[in-house]
Amino acid sequence: MRLLSYLVNGEARYGAAVEGGVVDLSRRIGRYFPDLKALIAGDGLGRAKEVVAGETPDHALVELALLPPVLTPEKLWCIGVNYMDRNAEYKDNSDLPKYPSLFVRNMSSVVGAGQGIEKPAVSEQLDYEGELVIVIGKEGRHIPREAAWSHIFGMTLCNEGSVRDWLHHGKFNVTQGKNFDRSGSIGPWIVTSDECDPRGPHEIITRVNGEVRQQDTTARLMFPFDALIAYLSTFATLKPGDMIATGTPTGAGARFDPPRWLRPGDVVEVESPAIGVLRNAVVAEA
Template structure:
């Protein structure tokens, strides 16, 4: 299933998307599962299937304001330098990492598909990073790698937008440059694991104004999905609705000479063939 969150008359709803439109689950099972995170947490997928089976769409997809599929995850983990060749992009002659680089984003730093991502007033160095995202479905701590895939509810996409000059403000962190309000995006929906096996392989491609900038496959991850779940759950309890952005391939704008920063009017598309397309235009911060 493709599950998504959106606004109807300014109020948050969630539903099931297909080629014909969106079946609204809020009006059908919202009393039991008020939002998508509660449906994930309480194993409500069977209820969602029953509620949507044979139903005519309530909405056309292009008429909706999409939100990130889980608008308020407890944790939004982001993995850095995870595809082969990424380490070499830094040109620092360092060895391949033994452990993943890790940081977190606030929910306010991302918007849904079709919404504007903001170039901040204080920087001209807004960059794109296309990523595959794991959505946790089952709570766990100290999860063994062999059990990791059973904790995945589904997958979505992320443009993990980065404000490059602000990444260097702190000596030991990149938090500032990764958390500008509305600087990235997640969506358009979650494709559940029964229809999109997270074991993969999965392709990932990023385009800016139709030009391919990034392209790779999860076959080339240095830290695959099961490792990440096991590693993260060693120190933190993973909870339903938590998201893990699993790293970006080579080809971000900062790696060009000269760099190719995003500017208002640019359109960024992140695509994976078994998930869909996350599409956002760049707008100026108001």
């Protein structure tokens, strides 16, 4: 299934994208599962499939203001330097990493598909990072790699927007440059694991104004999805609805000479064929 969250008359709702539009699940099973996170935690996928079967769509997809699929995950983890060749982009002659690089984003820093991502007024260095995101479906701690796949509910996409000059304000962290309000996006929906096997391989492509800037495959991840789940769950309990942005390929704007920063009016598309396209235009901070 393709499960998504959206606004109707200012109210957050969730549903299933089907041929011809969106079936509103909030109206049908919202008393049991108030939002998509509750449906994931409550093992409600089977019920959702039963409800959607044979239903006529309630909304046209193009008429909806989309939100990030999971509105209130407990954790939004982000992995850095995870594709082959990414370490070389730093030109610091360092060895390949032994452990994943890790930081956390707030949900206020991301918008849904089709919504404007903001270039902050204090910086000219807004950059794109196209990423695949795994969504946790089953709680776990100390999850072995061989069991990790059973903890994945599905996958979505992320433009892990970064404000590059603010990444260097702290000595040991990148938090500031990764958490500007509305600087990134997640969506357009979660494709469930029964329809999109996380084992892949999955291609990831990022385009800016139609020009391909990033293109790679999860076959070239240094830390595959199962390794990330095993590593993260060593120190933190993974909860249903948690999201893990699994890293971006080479080719971000900062790596060009001169750098190619995003400007208002630019359109960023992140695509993976088995999932779809996450598309956002860049707007100036209000």
